[in-house]
Amino acid sequence: MFPRCEQGWPGLNDPGRWTVRILRGTMSGNDRSGKVVGLIGSSAFEEAFQEKVRNRRWAVALVTFGISLLGLWLLFDVLGAGGWTTLKAAELVLFGLLFTSLSFGFSQAFLGFLVLSEGQEPLKITNTLDEETPLASTAIVMPVYNEGAETVFGNIRSLYDSLQERGELDSFDFYILSDSTDPSKAVEEEFAWADICRQTNGFGKIHYRRRKLPVNRKSGNIADFCRRWGHRHRYMIILDADSIMSGKAVSSLVRLMEVNPRAGIIQTMPRLVKAQTVFGRIQQFASRLYSPIFAAGLNFWQQEAGNYWGHNAIIRVSPFLSSCGLPGLPGKEPLGGRVLSHDFVEAALMRNAGWDVWFAYDLDGSYEGLPPNLTEYVKRDRRWCQGNLQHMWFLLAQNIRPISRIHLVQGILAYVSAPLLVLFVLMGALQAGLDHFHGRVGMFPSASAGVLFLMTFTLLFGPKVLSLIHLFSRSRDAAAFGGPLRVLMGAIVETLFSILTAPVLVWFHTRFVLRNLAGKTVVWNTQTRDSGGPSWSEAVHEYWPLPIIGVVLAILAWWISPNYLLWISPLLVGLILAIPVAHFTCHRSLFGKLFATPEELHPPKELSGDFRLQLREGDQFVHAVLDPFYNAVHVALQRKRQSVSTASSEYGAALANKLFKEGPDALTAQEKRALLTDGHNLGYLHTLIWKTPAEMMHPAWAKALTEYRSARRAVRHQPDIIEAKLASVQPAVA
Amino acid sequence: MAISPEYIALLRVGIRSSPEWREAWDRINDYLDALKTPDSTDRELILLASFERAIARKRGEPFTPATELAFEETQKTLDSSLGHLIDGEIPGVSRSVEERVRLYLTESVDGNLLGREDELSDEVLQALREVKLQAAPSLQIASIKQRPLEFTPAGKGFIGLAKRLSPIGASRVIVWLIGLAILAFLIFSSLYK
Numbered sequence: 001m002f003p004r005c006e007q008g009w010p011g012l013n014d015p016g017r018w019t020v021r022i023l024r025g026t027m028s029g030n031d032r033s034g035k036v037v038g039l040i041g042s043s044a045f046e047e048a049f050q051e052k053v054r055n056r057r058w059a060v061a062l063v064t065f066g067i068s069l070l071g072l073w074l075l076f077d078v079l080g081a082g083g084w085t086t087l088k089a090a091e092l093v094l095f096g097l098l099f100t101s102l103s104f105g106f107s108q109a110f111l112g113f114l115v116l117s118e119g120q121e122p123l124k125i126t127n128t129l130d131e132e133t134p135l136a137s138t139a140i141v142m143p144v145y146n147e148g149a150e151t152v153f154g155n156i157r158s159l160y161d162s163l164q165e166r167g168e169l170d171s172f173d174f175y176i177l178s179d180s181t182d183p184s185k186a187v188e189e190e191f192a193w194a195d196i197c198r199q200t201n202g203f204g205k206i207h208y209r210r211r212k213l214p215v216n217r218k219s220g221n222i223a224d225f226c227r228r229w230g231h232r233h234r235y236m237i238i239l240d241a242d243s244i245m246s247g248k249a250v251s252s253l254v255r256l257m258e259v260n261p262r263a264g265i266i267q268t269m270p271r272l273v274k275a276q277t278v279f280g281r282i283q284q285f286a287s288r289l290y291s292p293i294f295a296a297g298l299n300f301w302q303q304e305a306g307n308y309w310g311h312n313a314i315i316r317v318s319p320f321l322s323s324c325g326l327p328g329l330p331g332k333e334p335l336g337g338r339v340l341s342h343d344f345v346e347a348a349l350m351r352n353a354g355w356d357v358w359f360a361y362d363l364d365g366s367y368e369g370l371p372p373n374l375t376e377y378v379k380r381d382r383r384w385c386q387g388n389l390q391h392m393w394f395l396l397a398q399n400i401r402p403i404s405r406i407h408l409v410q411g412i413l414a415y416v417s418a419p420l421l422v423l424f425v426l427m428g429a430l431q432a433g434l435d436h437f438h439g440r441v442g443m444f445p446s447a448s449a450g451v452l453f454l455m456t457f458t459l460l461f462g463p464k465v466l467s468l469i470h471l472f473s474r475s476r477d478a479a480a481f482g483g484p485l486r487v488l489m490g491a492i493v494e495t496l497f498s499i500l501t502a503p504v505l506v507w508f509h510t511r512f513v514l515r516n517l518a519g520k521t522v523v524w525n526t527q528t529r530d531s532g533g534p535s536w537s538e539a540v541h542e543y544w545p546l547p548i549i550g551v552v553l554a555i556l557a558w559w560i561s562p563n564y565l566l567w568i569s570p571l572l573v574g575l576i577l578a579i580p581v582a583h584f585t586c587h588r589s590l591f592g593k594l595f596a597t598p599e600e601l602h603p604p605k606e607l608s609g610d611f612r613l614q615l616r617e618g619d620q621f622v623h624a625v626l627d628p629f630y631n632a633v634h635v636a637l638q639r640k641r642q643s644v645s646t647a648s649s650e651y652g653a654a655l656a657n658k659l660f661k662e663g664p665d666a667l668t669a670q671e672k673r674a675l676l677t678d679g680h681n682l683g684y685l686h687t688l689i690w691k692t693p694a695e696m697m698h699p700a701w702a703k704a705l706t707e708y709r710s711a712r713r714a715v716r717h718q719p720d721i722i723e724a725k726l727a728s729v730q731p732a733v734a
Numbered sequence: 735m736a737i738s739p740e741y742i743a744l745l746r747v748g749i750r751s752s753p754e755w756r757e758a759w760d761r762i763n764d765y766l767d768a769l770k771t772p773d774s775t776d777r778e779l780i781l782l783a784s785f786e787r788a789i790a791r792k793r794g795e796p797f798t799p800a801t802e803l804a805f806e807e808t809q810k811t812l813d814s815s816l817g818h819l820i821d822g823e824i825p826g827v828s829r830s831v832e833e834r835v836r837l838y839l840t841e842s843v844d845g846n847l848l849g850r851e852d853e854l855s856d857e858v859l860q861a862l863r864e865v866k867l868q869a870a871p872s873l874q875i876a877s878i879k880q881r882p883l884e885f886t887p888a889g890k891g892f893i894g895l896a897k898r899l900s901p902i903g904a905s906r907v908i909v910w911l912i913g914l915a916i917l918a919f920l921i922f923s924s925l926y927k
Contacts, residue, residue: 085923085924086919086920086923086924087920087921087923087924088924090920173871175870190869193869194838194867198838198839198841203867203868204868204871207869207870207871208869208870209869209870223878226876226878227875227876227877227878228870228873228874228875228876229870229871229873229874229876230874230876230878231874231875231876232871232874320878321876321877321878321879322879323879324878325878325879325880325881326880327880327881327882327883328882328883329883330883330893393883394883395889396885396886396888396889396890396892396893397883397884397885397886397889398884398885398886398889399884427920430920430921430924431924434921434924434925519904626768627768628765628768628769628834628837629768629769629770629834629837629838629841631831631834632830632831632832632833632834632835632838633835633838633867635831636831636832636835636867637867637868637869639828680827683827683828683830683831687805687809687830690761690765690805691761691799691801691802691804691805691806692799692801692802693754693757693758693799693800693801693802694757696799705761705764706764708764708765708767708768709763709764709767710767
């Protein structure tokens with residue numbers, strides 16, 4: 001089962017570890033290590049492993065439900081003091097759901113903290129890594145949709161160089177899978193592909209494919225890759241357009257797959273990098289600081305039943321082909337139709353088929369970008385919300401394993417918890433109003449309420465404190481962040497920021513859930529990755545309801561009781577300040593040294609590359625017509641499609657003529673896309689424009705042509721100089 | 735490439751006197767700039783040879799614009815310079831594209847391949863002859879098996895219920911009425927408890 005796992009699980013050799021205790025009875029003498037290898041994958045090992053995992057899951061469940069029950073009991077005490085009402089009963093039910101979700105997160109962080117504090121986790125996939133394991137044919141797959149070519153190809157170049165440096169390039173092929181619908185972007189990608197191949201001599205190694213129609217979006221894009229080239233590779237590593245991975249991380253993933261033949265997917269923990277704005281840097285800092293304990297805790301209980309997040313992960317192609325075809329969902333979008341968020345579902349289907357899904361949470365060298373501002377963050381959430389809500393169908397389906405169901409529920413609750421929280425707060429306000437109306441204010445037993453408040457506070461902020469303790473216990477790690485003081489200051493400001501933005505996110509998540517339930521679907525927009533953020537007017541346009549709601553709620557709360565206003569003030573401050581927070585956090589210059597991360601202070605090589613594509617400025621579609629190189633590359637790549645029908649050819653000719661006569665803006669995006677698929681007519685148009693005198697063509701083309709004049713020649717482009725030059729040539733040619 | 739002194743004199747007069755030829759000269763120079771052809775004797779030779787033939791053609795084709803004649807003749811000059819790098823079987827229409835692909839592949843900060851063929855090794859020249867731009871590898875068709883979603887009995891019951899209730903959910907008025915009714919019930923039952 002584990003053919004190349006000579007080292008086995010390192011935990012096996014540690015005195016006191018569970019595996020040693022389990023195996024001790026069967027091992028003796030000098031042949032111990034050999035027997036360990038023999039036992040790995042055996043039924044005895046499998047049973048021991050499963051028992052240990054079961055125990056871990058029970059432990060997490062006990063801690064989670066223990067905390068929840070305690071919280072429920074306290075609230076029961078608080079609410080019951082003034083007598084029970086229907087509202088209070090409903091509040092208690094909602095609280096149970098929300099508090100369980102909160103305590104589950106805390107339990108995970110707490111157990112992760114313990115795992116990291118202990119220093120060694122015997123049950124993690126990276127323990128099986130063997131650097132001597134030969135690599136296998138792997139596709140690096142990057143689906144893109146109207147992204148910036150500099151980002152996409154820069155990230156590919158970074159990985160390419162890293163693998164080349166390690167001498168491991170032979171095992172990898174790179175695929176940029178475009179679904180871009182913007183003609184300019186499509187041309188830019190194509191020429192960027194040619195440029196990167198030319199720069200790296202990567203022809204035949206770096207591939208580019210653009211679909212005419214982006215059917216089924218990203219999942220359809222990857223499925224199309226699998227259908228075309230799935231048999232060429234044993235594994236595929238999926239990257240997002242903003243994903244960056246080091247060569248070492250990528251080859252480690254392949255080796256992990258090779259030594260774990262039951263692994264269907266291994267997900268890495270991407271670190272957020274390259275943020276420029278205050279919003280981005282705060283998210284980046286928080287993720288870098290807090291995610292290690294959450295990740296260790298997640299791996300602690302999920303083990304081989306992990307999840308897939310859609311990128312920075314390796315997938316075994318064969319079981320993916322046989323088991324991960326996405327089913328259609330009952331009904332229409334937004335809740336039915338085609339699966340929008342494919343990753344969780346693919347992990348569940350992979351598990352169904354008997355394959356393991358692991359989380360390599362401590363594998364270094366995996367990074368991703370993030371939205372630059374609150375608005376873009378929220379837009380991304382809108383897509384994710386609809387995708388996750390669709391997952392409810394899988395909760396009703398047969399053969400989905402329990403742990404996969406937990407992952408799906410967690411994904412759904414990430415968004416549904418917002419309207420539930422709003423409902424809980426509104427019910428609380430309504431009850432408080434009714435109590436005020438009846439003169440029953442102040443009947444809460446202070447001890448229970450105080451303990452419940454402290455508990456909630458601990459569940460919310462405890463993981464942050466645990467993360468700080470973990471970091472400060474390792475002086476080198478703290479120094480990598482710029483020192484303990486800077487980390488502490490950053491954590492305090494980040495906490496304030498998260499308090500301010502939480503109500504904004506709750507508002508938007510509530511809106512998204514309600515809109516989806518009302519049958520409104522999302523449009524598939526390109527994610528903006530490098531813009532600044534909303535101006536004042538844009539911020540007002542997007543966030544104006546929030547301050548109004550905040551002020552109205554504040555007045556109502558004051559009417560109920562000044563104490564009640566104080567109680568919900570953190571929520572109200574976030575709502576009232578939503579506009580300035582959205583605006584100021586998109587700035588780049590604020591908090592210069594705060595929120596530094598190790599990757600920012602000491603960027604690893606894969607993040608510090610300064611790759612530049614040699615692309616022309618301006619509308620890339622125009623370059624596909626005019627620039628001799630752009631045009632040649634594009635037309636040469638269309639050669640395979642020359643067997644077009646007469647009707648298509650005539651349509652292409654008509655488009656080319658229209659473009660010639662009416663200028664570059666004459667065609668719609670759809671017409672431009674159609675013309676781009678017609679290499680013959682595009683080649684004809686190129687020649688036609690270059691050989692036509694200026695007065696016989698549209699002025700825009702004449703102007704565009706002069707932009708190809710080299711800067712040097714433009715300066716000294718005078719007939720006299722030409723004459724002088726000809727005179728100097730004369731002796732040479734005479 | 736033989737260029738007569740008489741032609742150069744003629745060309746000089748032509749450029750000075752004819753706006754049409756001056757525009758053609760500019761256009762071809764712009765095209766060579768776009769091809770990243772450096773200012774060199776080779777570039778001048780391309781220009782002179784092309785314009786010599788274009789002017790000669792103009793005598794027989796007076797109504798054809800000078801720019802068109804010059805462009806076509808420049809293309810022919812490029813063909814004669816780079817033709818040996820292109821497979822003979824490639825049709826004439828595609829040869830210009832293939833030539834430009836080769837110029838692009840050999841482009842550097844110092845310019846392109848034109849006039850520098852001698853600097854390239856036999857291996858590079860052979861590779862250039864064989865090059866065929868292809869963005870994606872040959873297909874190795876596979877299929878993805880899709881299985882329909884099978885629901886549990888409880889799931890089927892839930893879906894059935896949802897289908898029966900969906901007409902209610904489709905009406906905003908009914909949804910609002912139900913919502914308000916629930917709210918009224920909550921308030922009413924909490925008021926008089």
